[in-house]
Amino acid sequence: MSIEHVDPGVLTELRDAVGADDDGASALGWPAVHAFEQRHGVVLPEPYRSFVAEVSDGSHAGPPEYGLVALGALPSDYGSDGSGRDLTRPFPLTEPWLWEGDDEEPDEARLASVFDDGSIVLGTDGCGMNWHLVVTGAHRGQVWMVSGEGAMPFGQVTGEPGFAGWVRHWAAGEEWFDAG
Template sequence: MTDWDADGVRARVRAMAAADPRLERFGADTHRYALAAPLPETEIRAFEERHGIALPAEYRAFVAEVGDGPAGPDHGLMPLAVPRPEAGDDWAVDGEWEDDRRPGRLAAAFPLAEPRPGAIGADTEALTPGTLMLGELGCGMYVRLILNGPRAGEIWMLDPDWGGFTPVHRGFRDWYTAWLEQE
């Protein structure tokens, strides 16, 4: 299923914001419970064509029906099409966002057949082709969406210091819905 109850998601995000007016929940001070407008189909298709990919259906439907971030798990959902307004600050996630959009990077084959647990060090460049960074947890940890191969559509967490690069959710819907359902 790819259709989202956009009104239901927006209502839940508003309820989460009302329950956390001081933005004390982890990451809320970054995303501020704001949802950008959905992206037009022409913009999504142009992104896919420019990068030679087809976005996984659950994520594609979300940005088309609900919004292009930022309200979401951890420090929020990164936008697909345009950088955050404060891009260029010294926040490391902006560099990750830009790196993903280098020619050929998203369309490259995802290099792992199996998860890679444990410390992997600072050189993560070879592990992340064919993935799209969805968000940041802090301390150099990122949530990434696998774009191609047998693991396409899965959500993996990249924790180079301790956890490695491992799956955390079967798909975007599971990942985002788990955040919406948190108390």
């Protein structure tokens, strides 16, 4: 998985998977991607970066269940307005964390960091189950599912933890959780 360079074949595969057949008309374009990156102090990982610039900025078809949201947008069930989000602070997790049902109350600052730091939201499967793409931190380029109960990385079984692996998994009709 390369998060710095994109294979043109991967972009074609992603275009086909989400049904983006409008010749890039729904893409954000490189100037807008560069402006987003400059405004937020990050460089988006590939192939997501090229996907939003050249293929599509969001998709109603999915993944996830309710489609990809536009770059920097939040799903309607996100639970906050996103004003505390900071993409330059590293995503805090390096392993799954289930805080729901834990004997101890989770540290509120760490919990807020899971939702707000170092990741962009890709979309939702509903009920507050949101998919995040890590843009800063040890797991840069990986997709995580973050919900009100916990957070876990995607790709532990498939071996494809990034955006392309996540889309491939969805396009193949596999179960969303990919847990082993």
